[in-house]
Amino acid sequence: ADSDSTRTTPNKASxxxxxxxxxTTVQHIFSSTQSTEQLRKNMVSNxxxxxxxxxxxGVPESGRSGSNGFAIRGVDKDRVAVIVDGIPQAESTMSTSARYSTERHNGNINNIEYENVSSLKVQKGATSVMYGSGALGGTVEFTTKDIEDFVEPGRHLGFLSKTGYTSKNREYRQVIGVGGKGEHFFGFVxxxxxxxxxxxxxxxxxxxxGEHRGKPNPLNYYTTSWLTKVGYDINNTHRFTxxxxxxxxxxxxxxxxLGLSDAERFANDQTPYLRYGIEYRYNGLSWLETVKLFLAKQKIEQRSALQEFDINNRNKLDSTMSFVxxxxxxxARGEFSTSPLYWGP
Known part of the structure; x- marks a missing residue:
């Protein structure tokens, strides 16, 4: 027998x-911000x-007057707060007349002028701790323009002009603004x-x-908006406006x-909006980073009227139904923020 046999050697350990x-866990984004530059690039008109x-x-569809606000994750109307410069906007309105509310005025809130907006912040989810009971679904917070949106650093005067046209509703838009800034005083309109x-x-x-009409009702709308701020900079950290x-x-x-009748019906909806006040702002470099205090008054009206004229004589007014x-x-509101504080060695 052959004495040589096949031998296997164990594999070496590896x-x-x-x-x-x-x-790390995936961070869910519950808030988003749009700057002035982003709003300009997105060509925001409404x-x-x-x-x-x-x-x-989303933006729910509304009736004739105003807006239905915003819908965040399916929650809308008074459950989503709309804030402009820290001031809450009107809650939705509803006529006590069922016929009037369903056909003509279905609980809208006031619109704002988006050309006055410098930036916006959206909070998705309940923010009632910060903004009150009307923020169950979230918050849409707008910040209006300031002098820095008109006058560049190192300059004393600035001018803004913008012309726009939207073909889907044949809307023309014209914006004109001018601002000036001195050593302490500033202002713009x-x-x-x-x-x-x-x-x-x-x-x-x-x-x-009649109710089988397949075309939209003829509509003409006009909007005029003014925004102005004047202020005084005590120094680089204190500002009154x-x-x-x-x-x-x-x-x-x-x-x-609305159906056939012997009258022509015309709806006249008007939404005057006015707010004014004074603001103090502090931007510090110490542990107290920012302070914002303001006193303001706001007046919001929504007027909705339906007028019926004789079909043979438009100068003869038959009836008027109105809602105001x-x-x-x-x-009065105050806000402040601080930098992290540490104790110990």
């Missing part, structure tokens, strides 16, 4: 280098343009005007009177979908 794996790239935020019509319907609906915003919107609608909502607010 040693792997130590590998460290570090993992509330729908604000959130065309935002997930979970901006005027925005809009005029347009109903949204164009490209369908083949019939242009008739007087502010005023005035906006007036008027919509004229020919109601052709008025909200006045006196607001």
């Amino acid at each position: 040693y792997l280098e130590e590998i460290s794996v570090v993992g 509330e729908r343009d604000l959130f065309r790239y935002e997930v979970g935020i 901006q005027l925005t005007k809009r005029w347009g019509h109903e949204t164009i319907n490209n369908g083949k609906g019939t242009d008739i009177l 007087l502010f005023l915003e005035d906006r007036r919107e008027k919509k004229l609608t020919e109601e052709k979908t 909502y008025l909200q006045r607010q006196n607001i």
Whole structure:
């Protein structure tokens, strides 16, 4: 027999280098911010343009007057707070008349002028601790323009002009603003005007009177808005500002979908909006980083009227049905933030 046999040798032990794996949980984004530059690049002209790239935020359709606000993750109306420079806007309105509210005025809130906005912040989810009971679904917070949006650093005067046109509702928009800044005093004023019509319907609906009408009701609307601020810089950390915003919107609608009758119906909706006040702002370099105090008054009206004229004589007014909502607010508010504080060696 062959003495040489096949021998197997055991494999040598293998040693792997130590590998460290570090993992972190995915951070869910519950808030988002849009700066002045982002608003300019997105060519924002109305509330729908604000959130065309935002997930979970929508703009519900509304009736003739005002706006239905915003919907955040399916929660809308009075459960989503709308804040402008720290001041809450009007809650939704509803007529006590069921017929009037369902057909003509379905609980809207006031609009704002988006050309006056410098930046906005959206909080998704309940923020009632910070903004009150009206923020169950979230918050949409707007900050209006300041002198820095008109006058560049190192300069004393600035001028702004913007012209826009939207084809879907044939809206023209003109914005003109001018600002000046000295060693201590500063101020600016901006005027925005809009005029347009109903949204164009490209369908083949019939242009008739009554509930089977397939075309939108003819609409003409006009908006004029003023924003102005004047102030005094004591130094680089202390600033006092007087502010005023005035906006007036008027919509004229020919109601052709309410059925046949011997009268022509015209809806006249107006939304005057006025707020003014004084603000103190501190931007420090110590543990107390910012302080913001302001006193303000706000007046919001929503007027909705339906007028019926003799179909054979438009100068003869047969009847008028009107609804007026008025909200006045006196607001005093303070905010401050600090840097982290540490004790011990």
